[in-house]
Amino acid sequence: MAVTKPGLHSFSSMTAPLRRVLLRPPQAGDLRFWREYGWRAEPDAAGIASEHDALCELLAGAGAEVVLAEARVKDDPDAIYVYDPALIADDGAVLLRPGKAGRRGEPKALGIDLARAGVPVSARLDEPARAEGGDLIRLDERTLLVGLGYRTNQAGADALAELTGLDVVTFDLPHWRGEGMHLLSLLSPVAGDLVVAYKPLLPVRLAQLLAERAIEIVEVPDEEFGTMGANLLALGPRVALVVEGNPRTRSRLERTGVEVLAYEGRELSKGDGGPTCLTFPLLREQL
Numbered sequence: 001m002a003v004t005k006p007g008l009h010s011f012s013s014m015t016a017p018l019r020r021v022l023l024r025p026p027q028a029g030d031l032r033f034w035r036e037y038g039w040r041a042e043p044d045a046a047g048i049a050s051e052h053d054a055l056c057e058l059l060a061g062a063g064a065e066v067v068l069a070e071a072r073v074k075d076d077p078d079a080i081y082v083y084d085p086a087l088i089a090d091d092g093a094v095l096l097r098p099g100k101a102g103r104r105g106e107p108k109a110l111g112i113d114l115a116r117a118g119v120p121v122s123a124r125l126d127e128p129a130r131a132e133g134g135d136l137i138r139l140d141e142r143t144l145l146v147g148l149g150y151r152t153n154q155a156g157a158d159a160l161a162e163l164t165g166l167d168v169v170t171f172d173l174p175h176w177r178g179e180g181m182h183l184l185s186l187l188s189p190v191a192g193d194l195v196v197a198y199k200p201l202l203p204v205r206l207a208q209l210l211a212e213r214a215i216e217i218v219e220v221p222d223e224e225f226g227t228m229g230a231n232l233l234a235l236g237p238r239v240a241l242v243v244e245g246n247p248r249t250r251s252r253l254e255r256t257g258v259e260v261l262a263y264e265g266r267e268l269s270k271g272d273g274g275p276t277c278l279t280f281p282l283l284r285e286q287l
Contacts, residue, residue, distance in 0.1 A: 013284050014138050014189045017236040020283035021059055022117060024069035024082045025052055026268075037078050037102060038180060039271040048267035052080070055263045055278065062235050062261065067117050067282065071109035078103050081273035082280045084132040085110045089164055092122030099130040099151035100179065110280070117282055123163055131156030134182030134277060135173075137189065139213070142167050145206070147183030149173035171203040180272050186230055188276060190258055191237040194218065196249065198225040218256055221248045228265075231274030235261070241275045 028045040035042075056066045073079035078100070085106040086093045093114045095107035111121045125131055135152035137145040144166040146157040154170070161168040173181050187197040187206070195210065198220040210217060220229035229249035233241040238258045242250060243265040250260050268278060 013286075014281075015191050015234040015237050016284035016286065017239075018059075018062070018064045018234075018281055018283075019285050020065045020067065020117075020281070022067045022069055022082060022113060022280040022282055023052070023056060023059075023278060024073075024080050024113075025049070026077070026080045027072075030073075030075055030077045030079070033075050034077055034270070037076070037271060039077065041270050043077070043267045043270050051264050051266070051268045052278075055268065055275075058241070058261060058263055059235075059279070062239075062241075064235070065283075067113075069110065069113040070116070071112040073105055073109045076102060076105065078271060078273075079106055079109070080268070081134075081271065081277035082106075082110065083277050084134050086114065086280070087133055087136060088119060088282070089122065092120040094160070094163060095121055095124035096131045096133065097125040097127070097129055097156065098132050099149075099153070100132070103132075114282075119282060125156060125159050129153070129156040129159045131160060132182065133280075134184045136160070137183055137187065139189070139209075139215075140192065144168050145183060146170045147173045147186075149181055150179040151182060169209065171206050173203070174201045176201060184231055184274075184276050185228075185272075188230060188232045188234070190218070190232065190234055190240055190253070194238065194256065194258075196220060196230055196232055196240075196253060198230045201225075216256070218249070218252050218258075220246075224249050228269060228272070228274040231276055233275035233279055243269055243274050 026048045031043050060066050086095050095111050130153045132151040135147040148170050157170050189195050194216050196218040224246040229246040241261050244262045
């Protein structure tokens with residue numbers, strides 16, 4: 001069985017004003033495993049802690065209550081990318097099953113922290129389902145986009161369709177550089193009618209779907225795709241949090257009327273996790 005409890009019906013918006021968000025502070029002892037988890041370089045313990053504190057302050061200043069995760073995930077530096085282990089539906093949190101084996105302990109720990117934050121666990125994915133939050137995009141009230149690749153499989157997509165009752169639309173992800181690719185590596189919602197995306201790697205059917213829905217694309221240039229130009233967190237419609245750098249993408253966003261805030265991620269993002277990855281929205285204001 002891929003699902004232990006059915007009955008969830010919807011996901012929250014990905015672009016409504018963010019009012020409450022959970023983050024997991026980096027643990028110095030976990031960073032020694034950076035090679036095993038595929039980080040680009042060894043993070044500096046003091047630097048990554050300082051950047052995380054600054055990110056929390058930025059989010060609080062933008063109007064979101066910041067909740068810090070406390071449940072321990074031992075020897076897993078990827079655990080700071082707290083978006084991947086779960087998603088929230090109407091009846092509570094769905095604990096996912098990461099495709100990256102080293103992250104399989106994260107859903108249970110996140111479930112503990114979510115319960116402490118007042119979010120009950122309503123369902124979980126089991127073998128053979130695999131799914132990570134980075135492969136899930138709520139496009140509109142009815143549509144859930146699911147990227148299929150090394151981290152999320154068809155069984156996971158089928159289970160989520162059963163749990164949510166949403167129209168689940170799947171897309172095969174490109175191999176590109178291998179197992180690090182998520183759907184949110186390619187595209188991030190900015191508003192109901194606007195996304196930022198790296199078009200050369202977009203699945204054709206996804207590009208066609210965006211065109212059919214009259215959703216405008218802010219294009220990420222080639223030189224800024226590898227530095228997470230396509231990964232941003234919507235703090236509200238046309239208000240975006242991005243990793244510092246990627247000036248051409250930022251300029252293009254601002255030309256479409258998007259307010260852009262940036263955090264320093266020299267250490268935080270060495271594991272190729274951007275602002276979406278580092279945050280787990282708990283509450284967005286209903287528009």
